[in-house]
Amino acid sequence: MARLHLFQVGTFEQHGLLSIAAVCRRAGHEVRLATIRNPRQVAAAVAGSGAAVAGFSATTGMHRDVLRAAAAVKAGSDALVVLGGPHATACPEVVADPGVDIVCRGEGEAALLDLLDELDGRRAPGPIANLVRQGEPIEATPLRAPETDLDALPYVDRALYHAAVGRHGAAMRYFLTGRGCPFSCTYCLGPKMRDLFGGPPVRQRSVEHVLGEICEVRERWGLESVLLGDDIFGLDKAWASEFLARYRREVGLPLVCHLRVGTFDRAFLDELHGAGCWMLSFGIESGNDRVRRQIMHRDISREEIVAAAGMVKEAGIVLETTNIVGLPTETLDEAFETVALNRDCGTDLVSVSVFQPYPGTALAERAREQGLLPEDYAERIDRTYFEGSPLRMPGIVRLVNLHKFFALLVAHPRLEPLVRRLIRLRPNPLFTLVFVVTHGLRSIRLYGLRGRRLWVAGAHWLGFFLRGGRAG
Ligand code: B12
Numbered sequence: 428m429a430r431l432h433l434f435q436v437g438t439f440e441q442h443g444l445l446s447i448a449a450v451c452r453r454a455g456h457e458v459r460l461a462t463i464r465n466p467r468q469v470a471a472a473v474a475g476s477g478a479a480v481a482g483f484s485a486t487t488g489m490h491r492d493v494l495r496a497a498a499a500v501k502a503g504s505d506a507l508v509v510l511g512g513p514h515a516t517a518c519p520e521v522v523a524d525p526g527v528d529i530v531c532r533g534e535g536e537a538a539l540l541d542l543l544d545e546l547d548g549r550r551a552p553g554p555i556a557n558l559v560r561q562g563e564p565i566e567a568t569p570l571r572a573p574e575t576d577l578d579a580l581p582y583v584d585r586a587l588y589h590a591a592v593g594r595h596g597a598a599m600r601y602f603l604t605g606r607g608c609p610f611s612c613t614y615c616l617g618p619k620m621r622d623l624f625g626g627p628p629v630r631q632r633s634v635e636h637v638l639g640e641i642c643e644v645r646e647r648w649g650l651e652s653v654l655l656g657d658d659i660f661g662l663d664k665a666w667a668s669e670f671l672a673r674y675r676r677e678v679g680l681p682l683v684c685h686l687r688v689g690t691f692d693r694a695f696l697d698e699l700h701g702a703g704c705w706m707l708s709f710g711i712e713s714g715n716d717r718v719r720r721q722i723m724h725r726d727i728s729r730e731e732i733v734a735a736a737g738m739v740k741e742a743g744i745v746l747e748t749t750n751i752v753g754l755p756t757e758t759l760d761e762a763f764e765t766v767a768l769n770r771d772c773g774t775d776l777v778s779v780s781v782f783q784p785y786p787g788t789a790l791a792e793r794a795r796e797q798g799l800l801p802e803d804y805a806e807r808i809d810r811t812y813f814e815g816s817p818l819r820m821p822g823i824v825r826l827v828n829l830h831k832f833f834a835l836l837v838a839h840p841r842l843e844p845l846v847r848r849l850i851r852l853r854p855n856p857l858f859t860l861v862f863v864v865t866h867g868l869r870s871i872r873l874y875g876l877r878g879r880r881l882w883v884a885g886a887h888w889l890g891f892f893l894r895g896g897r898a899g
């Protein structure tokens with residue numbers, strides 16, 4: 428038995444880490460999980476547990492905090508530090524960081540299990556697919572195909588999560604019915620993963636496996652509503668019909684999911700609604716055809732988006748739309764078209780991000796070639812996509828400011844002349860406050876927050892504001 432200590436940023440259920448934990452525990456290894464509060468606490472936890480491996484997960488932006496914690500672990504123990512997650516996959520050269528011993532590219536369940544087995548003497552030492560060790564050439568590391576039989580993986584280890592993070596009541600819980608997406612939006616890491624690892628673009632769990640997990644969670648910890656976190660829910664309509672019919676009978680709890688325009692019709696929405704789906708989201712992303720089609724590679728027309736929104740509303744489902752502003756070469760007027768399209772769609776909840784050029788994505792690469800990004804742009808990416816932009820292009824400050832007023836403008840179009848004047852000013856705490864209040868109200872509605880959970884969320888958003896719009 429080898430000992431593994433995993434660390435996560437924030438309190439959200441990180442299914443990547445929890446899946447790794449479940450696989451390693453099933454094989455008989457000892458696994459602990461903690462949230463990263465500060466480097467000293469992390470180093471003390473590893474030293475205190477006698478872990479042979481400390482595992483961290485990082486998205487680009489969060490990686491700086493994670494690397495600081497990793498460095499403290501290296502300074503205070505003999506544990507091997509392994510870094511995984513989207514940042515490690517897209518930027519494996521981070522293995523040269525003094526705080527890191529090994530980087531995991533792509534899926535980590537089988538790779539980390541091989542490493543623990545090696546340390547435990549159950550496996551002969553040697554190269555492990557997906558794991559890049561410090562000092563070894565990145566290109567020499569073999570990559571393994573993603574797991575196609577997702578039913579072979581155990582349910583994510585929520586017991587470990589609850590022990591580390593607490594229960595947070597029986598609120599909305601997050602489930603994944605599959606992995607992957609067949610589309611190729613230029614700002615997303617999904618297409619890069621497909622290029623690197625191959626395999627089928629979408630891998631689906633069986634209906635039985637997903638329902639089994641939902642029912643287990645309901646019995647063990649209580650459950651009020653279900654969030655299906657797949658990139659796009661129900662691409663396989665036969666699968667989705669069977670799932671929704673059984674979900675309605677066997678679970679019957681309120682449901683939220685994410686769709687993509689062009690992958691559903693009214694009949695599917697009726698099935699969703701019948702199963703308890705009260706809210707769904709889809710991406711508008713940009714209201715301007717040039718930006719949406721040429722820059723983002725989203726081959727969806729304005730008319731299709733408006734028609735899809737109409738169908739969602741006719742089906743009696745609350746509509747959330749996701750949007751991005753501040754894309755490379757986007758103009759202010761083009762971004763205002765995104766505001767207008769949200770209004771035309773009658774969006775109930777508006778979610779909006781400032782574009783971040785995640786390394787490995789096609790759009791980051793193009794922006795770099797166009798001279799819109801500094802060489803070290805990955806180090807300038809925010810922890811969240813709610814703050815600034817590393818892009819160097821005329822008008823970017825106004826676009827970043829518009830982000831803060833976006834949801835307000837969708838609801839109150841008469842404010843547009845005022846907002847057009849205000850966004851000429853420098854970014855300031857008042858603009859952040861406008862965003863925090865509008866976004867906070869959205870979260871309250873989305874998660875049905877009340878009582879203690881409302882206070883916790885309020886404290887989170889107040890903290891976000893006091894830190895000047897920076898998370899964590
Ligand atoms: C659901 C989701 C969220 C959820 C939960 C995130 C979470 N960490 O679980 C929420 C809403 C909280 C969220 C927030 C954010 N997210 Co998000 N999110 C996703 C989404 C849609 C699914 C994640 C998921 O559960 N995947 C399934 C699991 C099984 O895969 P996985 O997490 O990648 O884990 C596997 C491997 O990466 C690896 N691995 C992961 N960690 C480790 C650790 C070790 C030690 C090892 C060995 C291996 C390993 O093994 C895992 C199992 O195979 C992805 C897109 C996607 N399809 O992956 C984006 C994505 C991960 N998110 C992204 C971003 C940018 C964010 C935010 C920064 C945005 C924001 N506004 O703040 C935050 C940051 C949160 C954080 N604390 O780091 C980007 C990351 C891009 C990048 N290059 O870093 C992605 C890839 C989407 C994109 N734009 O392309 N997100």
Ligand code: SF4
Pocket residue numbers: 608609610611612615616617618658659687
């Ligand atoms: S549809 Fe969503 S998950 Fe799929 S490539 Fe586009 S942004 Fe990524």
